[in-house]
Amino acid sequence: MxxxxxxxxxxxxxxxxxxxxxxxxxxxxxxxxxxxxxxxxxxxxxxxxxxxxxxxxxxxxxxxxWTNKAEMMAEALLHLHDKLMAITVAELEQASDNGIRATLEALWRSFQSDLFTAATELHLAARIDEELRDLLIETEREIGRRIRSITTTAFDDGTRSAERLNEVGDHVINVMRGMAFQASLSSSPERERRQLRVLEQAALTMLRDTGDAIGRTGG
Structure with missing residues (x-):
């Protein structure tokens, strides 16, 4: 050995x-x-x-x-996210020429991975485990920054401010988290396709908001 x-x-x-x-x-x-x-x-x-x-x-x-279980668990999430992001970024680059729907579908696939299942389990455990909670907060912040970065990049056509792109990205991510939680309890491909259509329209409406165009805000 x-x-x-x-x-x-x-x-x-x-x-x-x-x-x-x-x-x-x-x-x-x-x-x-x-x-x-x-x-x-x-x-x-x-x-x-x-x-x-x-x-x-x-x-x-x-x-x-690792010093303890909580430390190993938090690092495991980041480790899995590193691997997942490599796949997701490649899919987003390929989807970027096919419109916002293709982009949303690529993002949605990333929420159907073991990462979401594992993160949900750890979130529940962290409610009563202070040591895990402290580590998990930082881990989730880092994962959130990564997701926001690739999401806003996918939606950026050069006409929207960073603030608006972040708003759209946050909305998309939050909706998909809810979808993923629902799917973990009862998966329904038809329901998920319907939800993605509604999300697509919401994102397009937010992106078309002329009050936030860079030319108007001086960004």
Whole structure:
């Protein structure tokens, strides 16, 4: 067993990895397993034993890299969001030439991931877990900044102020969060398509508001 807690050894002839590479691989495996455990078993059920089983690493690997469970859970959300954003940004770039509906559909797909399920579980747990709540607030702020950035970029045609783009972006994100919560309880593709049509019209109305055009505000 090596120092990062992995039970197996590298095959002979395989290039040796640096300590930094091994640490990064270990952290990634544990964080992936943490999200999987939260989604399957909830916050309370995502025990060290279950995370170790899912990751293929010992519990010692968790203790070596994180001070406590709350810290590991908060970082796991950011880890998953990093991976999700790479996919979402690529989809948004492809959708940008196909109108606002394609953009909204790409954004909606990002809300149908394990990230939303895991975040919901942690939000509920943080209500009575002060340590987790403090860490989660900062994590959610960072995730919120990232989502707002890619959303406003997708809607920016050069004629709207940053303030209006932020307003539209916040509205879209808040509506989709509500949609995602509803879908987690009872999924209905037809209802979701209908909700996206209504959201599209609302976003277009907000973006067409001539009172906020850059030329008029001097932005």
């Amino acid at each position: 090596n120092e990062d807690g992995r039970a197996t050894t590298a095959a002979r002839g395989r290039p040796r990895r640096s300590n930094a590479e091994r640490r990064a691989t270990t952290r990634s495996a544990v964080l992936d397993a943490t999200i999987a455990a939260i989604v399957r078993h909830g916050y309370r059920g995502a025990t060290s034993e279950r995370i170790a089983e899912l990751s293929g690493l010992t519990r010692g690997a968790q203790k070596h890299h």
